[in-house]
Amino acid sequence: MTDDTVRLSMIGQVLRGRWRTLVALALLGALVGAGSSVILSPGYRTTSNVLLQGPREADELLTQAEVATSSVVLDRAAAVLGRGSGADLRDRVSTTVAQGNVITIAATDDSAEHAQQVADQVAQEFVKYSTQVLASTGDAAVKVAQERRETLRQQVAQTNQRITELAEKVSDGTTSVETVQLRTELAALRSSIEQAMSTLNATDTTSGGLGSMVVMGAAERPTSAAAPTLPQLALGGAALFFVFGLLGHLFAARTDRRLRDEEEIGAALGGPVLATVDIPDIADEPDPEAKPSLRAKLLGDDKPWNIRRIDVTPDEIDGDVHYRRLVSRLPRRRLLVLVAEGDHAARTAATRIAGLAGRRFTVVTVAPARPVVEDQTAEGVLVVLGLGTRTAWELVGVAEACADAGLAVVGAALIRPVRPTRAPGAKPGKQAGKDREALAGTP
Template sequence: MSDDTIRLVTIGRIIRRRWRLLTVLAVVGALVGYGTSLLFPPRYTTSASVLLPGAWEERELLTQAEIATSSVVVDRAAATLGWTGVSGSELRDRVSAKATDGNIIKISGTADTPERAQRLADQVAQQFVAFAARLAGDDTESAASTGPEALRKMVVQTSRRITELADAADPGRTVESVQGRTELEKLRIALQEAVKKLDEADPVTNKSNMVVMGQAARPAGEAPPTRTQLIVAGALLFFLLAVIGQLTAARMSRRLRTEPEIAAALGSALLGTVDVPGERPAHRPEGSGPRARFRRLLGLDVRWDIPTPRASGDEAGRLIRYRRVCARLRDRLPAPRRLLVVVPEGDEIARRAAEQLVAESRGDRSPTSSGSGYPVLRVVEVSVSQPLVPDRGTESGALVVLSAGSWTADELTGIAEACADGKHEVVGIVVAGAVRARTKRSAGHPPDDAAPALAVPGHAAGGAG
């Protein structure tokens, strides 16, 4: 799988063949998420809105949002709330503010109960409004607040004086008097317009009158992440990690999957491929220990990275493949010989294929022109960790039968070296593959050329057949 593209069918195969392991890991992840939720108490968040009347620029609104979460405002709120063990520095981590559309500052407070969250947001909003009013001078008699009012009084007095001067002037008798009255009227109009503009642009009266838009709503649910979210996130995280781990392990696998790679590792020629019918997945190692039972329980004894077996043809077609292999093996040998059929230990598909080859070789009824028949075969299973092949005796040669995608190059090289140590030449290789058997045929006479199925005893390494 190292060069294959990861597709949805691959993910589906992992889920289908590793569903027990994935379920167990998802449950473990959910328990981890639940434990995490116990370490972090629930949090509740609510917000209070403060309206800023007048015209404000964006940077001014950002400044006001920073003021709302400043240490001065939060410390005053903490002092007013008087919560035991909660200081202003701790509250600053629970308070946030942001400017929204419509000149509104939204102040959010987070606490361990809905009531405390509501009180915190309301108190910070009130302290912010009070602090902003103090900065603007609403609660002082500063010159900034008294100056505009004094200026208005002076404008009124000046307007009256202008009227008196205009009345005292000689109305309409001379050109100079008419021009004087006109200039005085223009001056009075200009003063009134200036006062009007001053009222419209007065930052004290327009920008300092901030309003808290009602009490903060009491939160009805926890702030994220909630306990349910942590449990679901833990289960999903462990599930994804398990899938990614399976994909990574398959991509890093060094098992040989192609026939040329297998032939190169064993140093011999490929005689053909044969099919083994059956619904059981390939390469299911047997065992009776606790570890083997645990692997069977989680489904780890079944390889997921082996493609789904293709549909099988009829029995006659499968038997033809076995006979062709036996014929090629006969043609490669100068005379009928006895051969060892070497099968890697634990390769169930290869073992069944080897047994069928033995049955076909014993049922040979088609002698050649020279009178020679199929070689006599005996099956031996060889451990891939410590390969040991019986020494050359009545058998002089080895036929290796194995399934693709189950063994690495080093393991196959070890089997070839074990054959060489036993003075056996590897005369050929047969690759076995699992197929889905069709429905059984109705009862009837088997074909005349069908070989009987024979049980081959003694599959242990070095056993007699």
């Protein structure tokens, strides 16, 4: 499976074979997501808007937004609310600058009522504090500006008087092109000065309202918690853990180094592969010699998830015929039938092979990590293993253990579990003929 591409059929095999594990991972993810809601869920959220009247620069709006979350404003709001200090509100209050000289103050809290109170109180304290600052620092600047504007008005009045005098002198009984042109230029100059004075007066009028701020109504009481909520985090955690579990199984299948090719298995053992036999694997069939753990009982992960499913009945898979052919090909001498621990299918097949051969064969179980063969009176070893259950190094270790005991590997029998999908007496499907022909077992 290392070189196979990930197909939808493989995903279906994972879902069928490991659905309990995936469900357990999804439940764990839901618990983790629900637990993370204590940190990630903001609670209830609402906003209050403050309008800054008059023309404002962008930098000034940003400065006012920073003032709204300053320690002075938050301390005053916390004191009025009776909820600790401003530091307790710092993580619950944020500001943004909207279009139209509007500063939006957002507040979050564990309850909708508290969130509304925080937003309203911070907005009110912000307006009060900004008004005080502008009033205390702006009086001197406004006075100086007014004096300069008054001086400018006096200079403009003197200039207008001088223009009038010049116009009267030019128009004293003389008419020429030069005098007409001069009078026109003086009239245009007077119009420009009057327009500048109008602009100055308008500026003087609006400058008195630069510091005006107003709260645009009370904040709305939120009717539901802000995202991400506890159900959303729980659902997201369940989906995330489920997907990670599925991808983990697929990644493990892609990186699996256990051998499935007969030639590679034979080369690792140092002996020929004598037979490949399909045996039925019943999903609910217990392992009589194994002691399943609580995890295996709950999750059902003690068997491979990628067992092939074929459209035949269990009775159509007759392994005895192939076992007899295998025994007839073996030398008539005392052999050890070697099985690795944890290989239920191979142990079942080895027991049946030994039963057909009589007392000549002895079933021996070895640890695949550190195989040791102690029986040195036998005349050879027949290795029985499930297809795709051992790596090349594990098989090399088994061959070396046999060599250390002075025994030669006469051959190997590969057992491939398949899962019948049709009950006895059921009508075969379209795939039944191909599945029956594809059954292994021809020595």
